[in-house]
Amino acid sequence: xGAWPGLIRAYHDYLDVPDEHVVTLHEGxxxxxxxxxxxxxxxRAVKVYVKFDGMNPTxxxxxxxxxxxxxxxKQDGSKAVIxxxxxxxxxxxxxxxxxxxxxxxxxxxxxxxxxxxLSQAMMHGATVLQVHGNFDDALKLVxxxxxxxxxxxxxxxxxxxxxxxxxxxxxxIEQLGGKAPDYHFLPVGNAGNITAHWMGYTEWHKLGRVxxxxxxxxxxxxxxxxxxxxxxxxxxxxxxxxxRIGNPASWKQAEAARDESGGTIxxxxxxxxxxxxxxxxxxxxxxxxxxxxxxVAGLFKYADKLGLSGxxxxxxxxxxxxxxxxxxxxxxxxxxxKVQATEEAVLAAMELTE
Amino acid sequence: xGAWPGLIRAYHDYLDVPDEHVVTLHEGxxxxxxxxxxxxxxxRAVKVYVKFDGMNPTxxxxxxxxxxxxxxxKQDGSKAVIxxxxxxxxxxxxxxxxxxxxxxxxxxxxxxxxxxxLSQAMMHGATVLQVHGNFDDALKLVxxxxxxxxxxxxxxxxxxxxxxxxxxxxxxIEQLGGKAPDYHFLPVGNAGNITAHWMGYTEWHKLGRVxxxxxxxxxxxxxxxxxxxxxxxxxxxxxxxxxRIGNPASWKQAEAARDESGGTIxxxxxxxxxxxxxxxxxxxxxxxxxxxxxxVAGLFKYADKLGLSGxxxxxxxxxxxxxxxxxxxxxxxxxxxKVQATEEAVLAAMELTE
Numbered sequence: 001x002g003a004w005p006g007l008i009r010a011y012h013d014y015l016d017v018p019d020e021h022v023v024t025l026h027e028g029x030x031x032x033x034x035x036x037x038x039x040x041x042x043x044r045a046v047k048v049y050v051k052f053d054g055m056n057p058t059x060x061x062x063x064x065x066x067x068x069x070x071x072x073x074k075q076d077g078s079k080a081v082i083x084x085x086x087x088x089x090x091x092x093x094x095x096x097x098x099x100x101x102x103x104x105x106x107x108x109x110x111x112x113x114x115x116x117x118l119s120q121a122m123m124h125g126a127t128v129l130q131v132h133g134n135f136d137d138a139l140k141l142v143x144x145x146x147x148x149x150x151x152x153x154x155x156x157x158x159x160x161x162x163x164x165x166x167x168x169x170x171x172x173i174e175q176l177g178g179k180a181p182d183y184h185f186l187p188v189g190n191a192g193n194i195t196a197h198w199m200g201y202t203e204w205h206k207l208g209r210v211x212x213x214x215x216x217x218x219x220x221x222x223x224x225x226x227x228x229x230x231x232x233x234x235x236x237x238x239x240x241x242x243x244r245i246g247n248p249a250s251w252k253q254a255e256a257a258r259d260e261s262g263g264t265i266x267x268x269x270x271x272x273x274x275x276x277x278x279x280x281x282x283x284x285x286x287x288x289x290x291x292x293x294x295x296v297a298g299l300f301k302y303a304d305k306l307g308l309s310g311x312x313x314x315x316x317x318x319x320x321x322x323x324x325x326x327x328x329x330x331x332x333x334x335x336x337x338k339v340q341a342t343e344e345a346v347l348a349a350m351e352l353t354e
Numbered sequence: 355x356g357a358w359p360g361l362i363r364a365y366h367d368y369l370d371v372p373d374e375h376v377v378t379l380h381e382g383x384x385x386x387x388x389x390x391x392x393x394x395x396x397x398r399a400v401k402v403y404v405k406f407d408g409m410n411p412t413x414x415x416x417x418x419x420x421x422x423x424x425x426x427x428k429q430d431g432s433k434a435v436i437x438x439x440x441x442x443x444x445x446x447x448x449x450x451x452x453x454x455x456x457x458x459x460x461x462x463x464x465x466x467x468x469x470x471x472l473s474q475a476m477m478h479g480a481t482v483l484q485v486h487g488n489f490d491d492a493l494k495l496v497x498x499x500x501x502x503x504x505x506x507x508x509x510x511x512x513x514x515x516x517x518x519x520x521x522x523x524x525x526x527i528e529q530l531g532g533k534a535p536d537y538h539f540l541p542v543g544n545a546g547n548i549t550a551h552w553m554g555y556t557e558w559h560k561l562g563r564v565x566x567x568x569x570x571x572x573x574x575x576x577x578x579x580x581x582x583x584x585x586x587x588x589x590x591x592x593x594x595x596x597x598r599i600g601n602p603a604s605w606k607q608a609e610a611a612r613d614e615s616g617g618t619i620x621x622x623x624x625x626x627x628x629x630x631x632x633x634x635x636x637x638x639x640x641x642x643x644x645x646x647x648x649x650v651a652g653l654f655k656y657a658d659k660l661g662l663s664g665x666x667x668x669x670x671x672x673x674x675x676x677x678x679x680x681x682x683x684x685x686x687x688x689x690x691x692k693v694q695a696t697e698e699a700v701l702a703a704m705e706l707t708e
Binding site (some may be wrong): 129336346349 | 357380383385387464473476479483498505678686687691700
C-alpha cells in the first residue's frame with residue numbers, strides 16, 4: 001500500500017478541491033476498533049465497533065472538516081480565518097491555518113476549556129481570545145466579524161466543514177467491507193457531525209455504493225440538551241466540554257438526519273458519560289475524551305430499547321482523543337501510590353499474591 | 355481499501371504471532387507528512403517528511419512494540435505485566451494489557467512525568483507506583499521483580515518490543531513508494547527505537563524489498579546524552595522527558611545501527627529541541643511532544659554537515675503526540691488574551707488592519 005494522502009485526495013470524486021489548493025495533515029483513515037466488552041454488555045451477539053476519530057492529527061474529528069474549510073479558504077485567496085470553539089475546532093483551525101500560511105483567530109468561552117485543546121491553539125500560533133461569555137456568545141461574535149471583515153469563518157456553519165466530515169461515513173462503509181452498520185451512535189453538540197455522517201451515508205446510498213443506511217442515534221449531555229428539550233439552553237453545563245452547547249448551529253439538519261434514518265436524539269447524564277468513558281479506557285484500551293463517550297453511553301442506555309433481533313452491527317463514533325482532557329482522566333481515576341525505590345516496598349504495593 | 359488490521363496482521367510475514375493471540379488497537383499505519391518549512395531551511399532541494407508516530411492509539415510509537423509484547427505475553431499465558439517508564443511505555447502497556455484482560459503494574463520515576471501520559475496509565479486501570487528514584491532505578495527494580503515473580507516484563511529489553519517497532523521502517527519504505535530515505539533522523543532515549551528502525555530497514559534490504567538503507571541519525575538531549583559522552587549519566591536532565599534516560603537499555607545496538615549505517619549519534623540542547631518543537635507546530639501544523647522534536651533539531655544542526663548533493667530524501671521520526679505534554683506547550687507559548695464579549699473588544703484584540 002502507498003501513503004494515505006489525506007481525505008480530500010482519497011475521496012476526490014466526492015469533494016471539490018483542486019489538487020494544488022489541498023491543505024492536509026493526512027487526516028482521516030482512522031481505525032474502526034472492535035469493542036468486545038461493549039458488545040458483551042449489549043448482548044444478542046451484536047458486533048460493536050468504535051470509529052476512533054480521536055486518531056486524527058489534532059486528536060479530533062474536526063480535522064475532517066478543517067482540511068476542507070482551510071483548503072477552500074486558500075482557494076479563495078483568504079489570508080485569515082476565525083472561529084469560536086470549546087477547544088477542538090480551535091485546535092484544528094490553528095493547525096491547518098498555520099500549515100496554509102494563514103493567520104488564525106480563535107474565540108474561546110470563559111472557563112472549562114480542556115487543557116490539551118488550549119495548548120494546541122497556542123502552539124499552532126493562533127491568536128487566542130478568551131471572551132467573557134459562553135460558546136454561543138462567541139459564535140455570534142465571529143459570525144458578525146467574518147461578515148464585516150476580510151477573515152473567513154471556519155465554524156461548522158461553514159458549508160465546507162460538513163463536506164469534509166461526511167467522509168467518516170465513507171470510511172466506515174469501506175472498513176465494514178462495503179456495508180453500512182445497522183445503528184450509528186454519536187455525540188451531539190453543535191450537531192454538525194450527525195448531519196455530516198448522514199450526508200455521507202446518503203450520498204453513497206444514492207450512488208449505489210452501499211445498500212442500506214444506519215439508524216442515526218445522537219446523544220446530547222443532559223445539561224446541554226437543547227434538541228431533546230426542544231428549546232435552546234442558555235447556560236449549558238456538562239463535564240463533556242466538547243458538547244457543552246446550548247443552541248446548535250445544525251439543529252434542523254440533525255433532526256432531519258434523525259427522522260429520515262428512523263433514529264433518535266436523546267440525552268445521557270454526566271454519570272453515564274463518565275461510566276462509558278471509564279469502560280472504554282479501562283476495559284477496551286481505548287482512551288477518548290469525555291464527550292466522545294456519550295455515544296457508547298447512549299448505546300448502553302438504548303440496548304434494551306432497540307428491539308435488536310441479534311447479530312446487528314453497531315458503530316459508535318469517538319470524536320476526540322482522551323489526551324485532549326488529561327485533567328478529567330486524572331480526576332476520575334485512582335491516584336498513583338508513592339513508594340520507596342526498594343524491591344520490598346514495590347512488592348508490597350503490588351499486592352502480588354502467588 | 356479495507357480496514358487496517360493493526361501492524362501484526364498487516365506484517366504477519368515478518369512478525370511471529372498466531373492470529374488468535376493478537377492484541378491490537380489497530381496501531382501503526384501512521385502518516386508520513388511532508389514538512390516544507392523544514393525542507394526550506396535545510397535547502398538544497400531536499401524532501402523532508404515527518405513519520406508522525408504520535409498518531410498511534412496511545413499517542414506514541416510505543417504502541418508498535420506493545421502490541422507485540424502483550425500478544426506474546428498472552429500467547430505465553432501471562433496474567434500480569436510490569437514496566438518502568440517515563441510515561442509513554444506505561445500508557446501503552448496499560449492500554450494493551452487491559453485490552454488483553456491482564457493486570458498491569460507501572461513504575462514511574464519521581465517527578466517530571468508529563469501530565470497526559472500519567473492520565474493514560476491511570477485511566478487504563480494500571481496500578482501506578484511512583485518510585486522515589488529515577489528511570490534507571492525503576493528499571494532495575496522491574497527487571498528483578500519480573501525474574502522472581504509471575505509477571506512479564508514489557509520494557510524495551512523485552513525482545514518482542516523491538517520486533518514490533520521495526521515495522522516503522524516497513525511503513526516508511528512503502529510510503530516512499532518502495533524506497534528507503536537517504537537519512538533517517540530520530541530521538542534517542544533508551545535507544546530501542548533506533549535499534550528497531552535499523553532492524554526493519556536491514557530486514558527488508560536483505561530480502562531485496564528495498565535497494566538501500568538510510569544513514570541513521572540519532573539525537574540525545576544534551577543533559578541526557580550517555581551514548582555521546584561514552585558513559586552513563588547519573589542524573590539526566592532535559593525538558594524532553596521521554597528521552598531523559600541516563601543508561602540506555604539498547605546502548606550497544608544503537609551504536610551498531612549508527613556504525614553499520616554510516617550515521618551519527620549526537621546531542622541537541624533543550625533550546626534547540628524547543629525551537630524545533632515550535633517550528634513544527636507553528637509552521638507545519640504538526641504538534642509533537644518535546645522529545646520528538648530532537649529529530650528535527652538534529653536535522654537543523656546537521657544540515658550543513660551532511661555534505662548533501664541536493665534532492666535527498668530525509669525522514670524524521672516524531673515519536674509522540676504533543677497532547678502528551680500540554681503543560682510544556684502552554685509554558686512556551688503566548689498566553690490567551692481575555693476580552694469582553696463585544697465586537698469592539700474582540701476587533702481591538704485582533705489588531706485587524708484592513
